[in-house]
Structures are given as C-alpha cells and as structure tokens.
Amino acid sequence: MSFHISVSGAAAEAVRTVVPTLVADLVASGITSLDPALWGPEAEEEAGKRLGWTESVVTSRPLVAEVLALREELHAKGVSHIALAGMGGSSLAPEVITLTTGVDLTVLDATDPGQVLAALNDRLESTALVVSSKSGGTVETDSQRRVFERAFRDLGIDPVDRIIVVTDPGSPLEASATEAGYRVFNADPTVGGRFSALTAFGLVPSGLAGVDIGQLLDEAEAVSLALAVDSVDNPGLILGAAIASTSPRRDKLAIVADGTHIVGFADWAEQLIAESTGKIGTGILPVVLDLDAPELTAALPDVQIVRVVADAGDEVFVDHDGADEIRVSGTLGAQFLVWEYATVIAGRLLGINPFDQPDVESAKIATRGLLDSRPEPEPAAFISDGIEVRGTPHVIGAASDLASAIDALLEELGPDGYVAVQAYVDRLALPQLAELRGLLATLSKRPVTFGWGPRFLHSTGQFHKGGTPTGVFLQILSTPAEDLDIPDRPFTFGELIQAQAGGDASVLADKGRPVLTLTLTDPAANISTLFNALR
Structure with missing residues (x-):
C-alpha cells in the first residue's frame, strides 16, 4: 500500500473505540458506493451531488x-x-x-x-x-x-x-x-x-x-481498495477517527512536515479540513507548523499533532503507550485520497455536513457591498510609528500604542482559543511576515494560524466564522506602492484587496470575534516596528 499511518496516545484510544463502529456501520463502503445518507438527512441533498471525488482516479x-x-x-x-x-x-x-x-x-x-x-x-x-x-x-x-x-x-x-x-x-x-x-x-x-x-x-x-x-493517479489508485473496504485496517477510517474522536476532543490539528518528500502538503490539507468541518459552532482547526514551532512542545490539551514523515513504519500501527501523535507517510496521490476520506469520515463523527461552506459567502457579500459603495476608509483609531491601528471596540478601546493594542487582542483569548494572523499583503515582497506566527505562539502560549489574504478566505475563512467561536484575529494590511486597474471593472486590485479585508473584518465583528487591523503605510519600514512590538 502507498500510505502508512501510526497512531499513539489519545489518537490510538480514539481509533480503538471508534473504528469498529465505523466498520459495523459500513461507512467506508458507503462512501465508495456514493451513499448520501451517511451524514444525516440535512446533508443528504448536498452529499448526493458531491461524492464524485471517490471515482476521480477512474474518471x-x-x-x-x-x-x-x-x-x-x-x-x-x-x-x-x-x-x-x-x-x-x-x-x-x-x-x-x-x-x-x-x-x-x-x-x-x-x-x-x-x-x-x-x-x-x-x-x-x-x-x-x-x-x-x-x-x-x-x-x-x-x-x-x-x-x-x-x-x-x-x-x-x-x-x-x-x-x-x-x-x-x-x-x-x-x-x-x-x-x-x-x-x-x-x-x-x-x-x-x-x-x-x-x-x-x-x-x-x-x-x-x-x-x-x-x-x-497511479499512486491514488494503489490505496483505493484499502479505503473502500470496511476493515479496522482502513487508513481513512483510522485517520478520520484519530482527528475527530479523541476524548476529550482535540479540535486543533497541528500538521507538521517532518522528513516527508511532499512540499506544502499541510497548506492543502488546511483548506480541506477547515472548510469541510468548521461549521455550526464546531470543527477541526488545522494549524500548519514548522519543526521548531512552540506548539509542538507545549503539550496543549486541545492540540492533536500530525507528523507527515518519510516512513510511518507499518502500514497500520496503533500504539496506546507511545508518543501522543499521528504519523503518516506515503505518496502524494495516496495522501490526497486518504485525507479526503478521513475528512468526510470526521464530518460524520462531528455530526456536520462536510460538503457545504455556508459562511464563505458572507465575506464575499460584504466584499461586494464595499466594492459597490467604495466608502471612505474608516479612520484609524490611532497611528503608531506609521502603522494605522483599527479594531473592534473591546480590542481598541483601551489601547494607546501598537504594543498595548496587541496585548488587548490577546487578552480576549480564552483558555481554549487560537490566534489567526491574516496577512493581506504581497507575500512575495513581505515573506518575513510569516514569522509573526511563531512569535505570537510564544507570546500567547496558544495555537496560532497564519493565512495570506485573500487566499485563506477560501480555506480557514469558513472555520473562522462558522467553527468553534474561540478565535481572535490579527489583520495585517499594507499600502501598495503601485496599484493596478482591472479591465472593464470599476475597481482596482488595490481596492479589491482592501474590500476583501474590510468585508471579512466586518463579518467577524458581527459574529462577536475580536479583530485588530494593522495597516503598514510604509511596509519596508513598518516591519521592524511590528516585530519589536511583539517582542
């Protein structure tokens, strides 16, 4: 088989207790036979037209x-x-x-x-x-x-x-x-x-x-039969149970590349899992980590670690006494298919419809409204060393400078919360902004996600608004050095990205999420100011 998985600790216990029930309920063969009833009556209509991926290897x-x-x-x-x-x-x-x-x-x-x-x-x-x-x-x-x-x-x-x-x-x-x-x-x-x-x-x-x-396609085909069989060795059932059924449930899934040949896999899995499960107040939040991330050694009780490794050992290995983590390895094609199965299985275990994305549209509607009206930008609450500071009232009310604004945002963070950094900037010009993730994880002692905007709106954006309501949000915007018009459209790219950031912030605020928005008016000069405030 072209995919291997080992589970230990809480994940192993979830596999031991949950997978036999999934086998008895014929979940794996049901997915493969396109049974839309697996996710309950409310999801049946949507599921009935969203299971074609199980046949993608052939089609x-x-x-x-x-x-x-x-x-x-x-x-x-x-x-x-x-x-x-x-x-x-x-x-x-x-x-x-x-x-x-x-x-x-x-x-x-x-x-x-x-x-x-x-x-x-x-x-x-x-x-x-x-x-x-x-x-x-x-x-x-x-x-x-x-x-x-x-x-x-x-x-x-x-x-x-x-x-x-x-x-x-x-x-x-x-x-x-x-x-x-x-x-x-x-x-x-x-x-x-x-x-x-x-x-x-x-x-x-x-x-x-x-x-x-x-x-x-050959790589995916090599694991197809194992995924279709109702067996306790089915890697899709094992992975689905391990990420969704720990007791108590660990709703943050830390994914780290640790020796794998696959580049950027966690970014793909992030969208699949967050958009599929983050709804009706629950879900699994993927947290993409590097090997030196603080979360990996913090022993946070609500974080389940998944390592994508070069060799996970036996094809299926359940260790109840080992390190508390999930280890997966395999070819890229096999990884795609296994994680797709595992995600919809997790959806069944969570009691949600893994095929819809009801909260993605809300940010799009808010963006369109801002593009249609193009109001004057909301005045900054204050400007700190060239960085314009805005935010929701509880965050910005007591802040007087950049450091106190960040402190105020983190004070809104609960014991089971997370920080989401949303960078609406040119990631080719400002790649160092990604380092904010590790600094905030160290400072907050909580999981921190990082997303480039508007890219993340199509992935973790669904979880931010529809999933577990425990996030606090740091938006980073920048004033572009040069704008670009869009043929036959009444707005520019600069106006579009500003509207996308503003639309998402307004939806988050309407849902009671704390938001702090920092606009870098001179990005090259403001970067060091921002990092110094965090340090």
Missing part, C-alpha cells in the same frame, strides 16, 4: 493523454512556462503537486497589485495561463484573467493561443470561454473544489507544467 484517466497532447502543442508554439489563476481548491493542489515534483508553476491566488504585477512580468512572452474556477464567478480569478488577456494583447499575442480554462460544465465561465474560443477542460460537477486534487483542477495545470499526472 480522470482520459485527461492524461489530452493534457500531454496540449502540452506538446503549446511547446510547439513557444510556451515554456505555465501560470495558474485560481483560488482555494483550484490552486492549492496544483501548488503542492508541482512543488513536490520540482516542476515550475506560477500560482496566482492573490489580489495584491504587486503580486499580480509580478506574475504579469514573469516570462509573459512564453507563458500560457490556466484559468481555474468551478463557477466562473470568483472575483479574484475573473480579475486575474482580465489583466492577463490585456497583457497578452499588448504584446501582440492572441489570448486564444495562451489561455486554457478549467471549469464545471454549464458554468458562466464555460459559456464565455467557449464564445471567446479558449480551450476548455470540463471538470466533474459532482466534486467540490476542496476535493478536486485528482480532477481537472489539480491535473490540468500540473500536467501542462510538466508533471507526470498519470503517476499521480
């Missing part, structure tokens, strides 16, 4: 030859570089696939104007763009497509020769792309975005960039 096979043929056709036209415009499930899987295989792919899942400009200025003469969106209505992807179309035309290149579209059949994007003459790959409409790694959304951009996508 995606014809794509292999099609993608290879198109890759050779593009090479003949001088294309040697692939860029991908997509958000959430449309970008995270291709990113992991190409990083793991060492294949070059530019992933544009951002709206910061500096980051969009960087993509436009990267080998455009020899670039083809894959535009991926299930609905075609995703504002980020639509905006990215528009500026690439203009850039190609400015170079004298017909966009028809350089743009490939991946979307669901019957979507508005399919209609407009077909009318424009673009090559369209239809994805399986019975697969939700976060479960789409082994469909056209994961395979087309990866394959065009140079990945052997046939091998990826």
